Amino acid sequence: MKPTPLLQITGLRTRIGAVRAVDGVSFSVSANETFALLGESGCGKSMTALSIMRLLPEHGSIDAGMVFLEGRDLLALPEASMRAVRGGAIGMIFQEPMTSLNPVLSIGEQVGESLRRHRNLGGAALRAESIHLLNAAGLPDAARRISEYPFQLSGGMKQRVMIAIALAGNPRLLIADEPTTALDVTIQAQVLQLLRSIQRERGMGMLLITHDLGVVAEMADRVGVMYAGELVETAPRDAFFAAPFHPYSRKLFAALPGRGQRGGALETIPGMVPALDSAFAGCRFAQRCDAAFERCQREAPAWTQLAQGHAVRCHLAPAGSGTAMPIPAASVTQAAVSKAATALLAVRNLQVHFPIRSGLLQRQVGAVKAVDGLSLDIGVGETLALVGESGCGKTTVGKAIIQLVKPTAGSVLFNGSELTRLGAAGLRAQRSGFQMVFQDPYSSLNPRMRVVEILEEGMMALGVEPAAGARRKALARLLDQVGLAQTALHRYPHEFSGGQRQRIAIARALAVRPRLIVCDEPTSALDVSVQAQILNLLKDLQNELGLSYLFITHNLPVVDYLAQRVAVMYLGRIVEMGDTQTVLERPRHPYTQALLSAAPVITGPRPPVIRLHGDLPSPAQPPAGCHFHPRCAHAMEVCGRLYPGQTEISPHQVVWCHLANQIP
Template sequence: MLNVSDLKVALDADAGLVKAIDGLTLSIARGETFALVGESGCGKSMTALALMRLLPENGKVTNGTLDIDGNEIFALPEAAMRKVRGGKIGMIFQEPSTSLNPVMRVGDQIVEAIEAHTSLRGQAAREKAIDWLRRVGIPEPERRIDEYPFRMSGGQKQRVMIAITLAGEPDFIVADEPTTALDVTIQAQILDLLKQLQKEQGMGMLLITHDLAVVSGMAHRVALMYAGQIIEVATAQEFFRAPKHPYARLLLQALPDSSKRGGTLAAIAGTVPPLWQEFHACRFAPRCDKAFDTCGKRPPALTHLSPTASVRCFLYEPEAVAEAARNGSGAPAAAPVTESHGVEAAPVKKTLGDVLLDVQNLRVKFAIRKGMLRRVQGAFHAVDGVSFQVRAGETLALVGESGCGKTTTGKAIVQLLRNQAVIEGKAVFNGADLFTQEGEALRNARRSIQIIFQDPFASLDPRMRVFDILEEGLLALRPDLDANTRRTNLERLVDQVGLRRDALARYPHEFSGGQRQRIAIARALAVEPKLIVCDEPTSALDVSVQAQILNLLKDLQRELGVSYLFITHNIGVVEYIADNIAVMQRGRIEEAGSAQTVLENPRTDYTRTLLAAVPRIEAAAA
């Protein structure tokens, strides 16, 4: 159905010509799901944009062909591409906040796709749009169809984006992180829907994701990408049972779960190298634990191990191994792993301090406005009587479906909803009620409480360089630091979150989604707070960077005693990092307790449903 041959994409950047994709070749059959995985910045999303011919203005395809059902896509005029996009190829974008039109109701955006690519019009198209909203799990679709994107949570906006893509009934889908912002139950629902459509329509799919558990349950074949190149291709069963490339092995070892609690995740040191340089050696060698002399002398070719498996590594080139033996350097044995294990460490029983935050009967109400004059017609209770405590040095995980009130709870605590909602109850922090503080007292509290937002693109000022974004908090909340100390602290901080120091001079739009999330995390950490509200802080990160960030958060907690209110739908992260768990549903806490108790012996049907929906690599690989 789809064949890409020797695709090369270059971007004209200030640093030089960036070779974002360097010789990518792949083929996808009808009804097949082909997964493209790898670290943020390796070229996955650029591959998706190239296939859709939606490259940025400074980007161009310098080589290669794209054939879909006998049509050479790169040769079509732009007018013909309008029929291909949406009708022949649909794309689910990574960031719904930047993909949805903020001044159009979500229903109008879905109807627009239906009328452009199907025969339905008018009321029939609207009814179909409501049906798509229902199928992707939007509650009360008859009402929500007339809402604007800003009134929806991140996960709900992602579901709308998926509905728009599927509404055009395409033959082929490029899914760029389609379930990143979704909780596990809706993720399972969406993945089941995509599987059903594939079965009914023979739809092919290029699945771009960093969630290896999703890949194991969805993909027929897997391609691992690094620094613009594919470095391993295999069937999903082969990839998860016995990964060949050292990078693949390290990725699987970086996955968090309960077995690694108290230990350190196997994070991969360093970052993806800048792609404006000429490569004369293996691109992964500086970070590889299996590298030998030959790896630094020339780039490896893609070695075909079988009809279904290929790998770009000297460990599988007999000539390279023999050359290393002759030179006396010796090549380490290529030993694929069969299981993923973290760095062994004896579990450490944490001693928690006094209560740092005490939330009592928190209620958050938003006005419901209707009519041309937008008069108040009622109130929506987003949070309805929530109570919990966070102790010094504790990580409390707040989990639940998208739209259940998790993010609203976090925003209310850090005082970001004062002029938007009616807030009742108490949030006592260091002995003072946050909801009654004003002026200097509130400023001091904000130095001690920071938030990492779910959507890094919306929370970073596009007109400011990264250095200015990170320094802004220090200037406002740490006036005691001089300019040299601020720069030194920020340089150390970007190192900690896995970014190169040249990132400080760049703008947010120059980074991938995962890299922008690292910037948002660095900004929250910059003022050394006592409590951080982490709203899906690792949802946009690949597993290797996620491991770096989780290790960093644990180190900071151990060294500084910082506490976390960890809002997430990633149960693997919860299993690894949380001390206690509170499960939310429809604005209320349904169940709370220690992480071990809630995960191993859930008391409510809702918690059991959440845990049952979590994708697991072991089950899929078996």
């Protein structure tokens, strides 16, 4: 007899005003099982979780369906009983810990709040259990951190606090909504391993919401693909990754960047998720599907069973076939190592130190060494990727190169001009040659300005196309280049999707005709399909305009697809640099090896993950000798007292490590 699922959802329909956010969703989650909900933003994944918790926004209502947790109908419970379920029987980890944690309450107060409510603890017992939970969640030095506030913690630490809060009520079901979005690969690996180990210890069921196929491959037992408010495919993990059937599922796989797509364009999904307040006559994916035919437009597909546990909602499904379509092999092409040998940018011994001041007279008592002696070159038409953990100084490097942050020392030679020696007027004359695309387009675009004003601002300030008529023609060409309609000029940033806002940010950078663009994590929070569109756009613009990119990221598949060379950064310094293929296939620095081992593997066997001890040291007090030696499994006596010099492994790879020629 099949055991009763921990969570059983049947025909769930949730409406927010006229929007049918969840439209007939059914699935189950058993104890010790992880069910992953996969899909683009706007498909209804998070709203499904909020419906389970009955945490709907204003004007939201559950119109139909059943939600049973351990045999109890959650939709029939009074609100007072649901308060005991939330945080008690069901724990939830929200997507953005910084906005989920209260900035004016200490970490201990926020963990303790849940312990008081669901376990009736107080006094010394509450403090001891709070420290125990934070230790179990992997927060270093929990006894000290318990009195600190969220702004004093890194992103990975804040996520661990959210996990501790979610576990405080001993939940039977854990809902994790994008728990690793925008985290570094090393921190992501730690968080995922933590969730797996806690699940094994407690026997919890887990509903994992994500758009990251790598996370699904690591964590899920079963997968549900969601599109436009409904599930379109469900399958065991291995069956899904071996042969996804639904055209939407296959498009998500094809949009993943990597070496297989080098030199070619990534697969994209045209259009957007349809508005959920519209009436659907046929298949909801039909307007974006290459395989759609007349029946798809008029008749909604029913579920078809492909194999045991593998079902799909598609008219192309062969009923009872027992097999699904395999993923087509990607064509493999090799890009040239560099498009040109001419260096557009040459950075030498760059330092950016931020003073630490104390006392009544604010005397300097130390310095945060954000960048501490960094050198790199970028050729004309070349992409150099800069990778490393959060806090290692990547963004500061980008800002210092384009002089948004004043370097403490070093040389930045751009197109033959020494930028660090230029005054305000001289720097202004050079400013159009280099621009920056920031990580979050919403916060970097002025919400009170229309797109035309955003794009014209830089052109007018730097004297590019001073005539209004020529400027408007240039803006029209610019929108065509970034794939936006001309009507976008007269709209505001809030009227666009995340991917469209990033296109506007790229257009703003291009408006002054730069030769170098610093791209700071431009795709980190985007769905895989939107990410593919932005990467294709960047590559097309590079080919068309001969642009050079400094691409700051922690996404190694993106590096593999886009960059000719890669520099690995740790605590203000580069520790390994070389051709992308050489560094990613044969890394020689222990830190690079750890980064690569932590990256999720979608297909094939997963190599052992190299666990790094502790967190990134403070740049205000970097370790003596090699900065990485406190976390390195290969560290020797010399590593603790002497910083390693440069070792040239080959003309295509250099490493800063005492064991560079000995580590396999």
